[in-house]
Amino acid sequence: MEDKKSPPTPSWGSPAAADKTAKSDSGGTPPGENRYTQWYEVQSGDTLWKIAKEHYGDGSLYTEIFKANQDVLTDPDKIKVGQKLRIP
């Protein structure tokens, strides 16, 4: 997990953040998935904490992302570059 003190780019809610999330879902909405589900493609150096901090402003909410992606994640500390994660 990333240290709480590390300053992630505070881009949540900005058009840039929305674009980044949307464009990461290059494959479109999977069948049976809510078309409004927000997706994020894991980048090099990402952690769930960092992703949660970016989207929610609070890294400790990484558990929400982990819970929403238990079909692809078994360990919150193990995410892979290129993985597409739901951001609830």
Add this chain to the structure above:
Amino acid sequence: MKTIQPYTRFIALVLAAFAIAGCANKMAPAQKAIADIEAAVAAAGEDATKYIPEQVQAVNDQVANLKAMFDKKDYKGVLAAAPAALTQAQGLTSAAAAKKTEMMDAYAGEWSTLSSSVPEAVAAIQSRVDVLSKSKKLPAGMDAATLDSVKTSLAEANTMWSQATEAQAAGDLEQAVTLAQQVKTRTDELLTTLGMTAG
């Protein structure tokens, strides 16, 4: 001249009587022709006014013209123009029914789309709001007041959606779609506020 003058007067009176009688003979049919057209418009009912207002207005304009002609005692003119107006008036019922069917089909298609997408948008927004409500520090671009307004707006959207589904269940597809479109507008605004996009 003395023998011819009374005879001429008699002929003039007879001709005048025929003219008056002829006029009276056309007055009643002209009156009936106008009444028939008005009855046909009335028979088309509210659906015609609702779904084909321009066509109803066109017939009503013709009725107004016919009445003006009638007032000028141009009964012959009324009788000449009335059949076309009557045909148009009698066509209003079927035209309204066809337009109504067309619009109901369009509403059904729209409802099918909205009844699928709107609940998904609401669910996604609710999910994000639930998580943000747990956040100790909201992200950049979001503050407590904005989040509160999102919650309020989302609650209103949920209420409107309930009304839409109730209208749909009651068979009022037009009202259901109208409300659903309002909810769609609302959820689109909320998605933008939250920095979310459709998949």
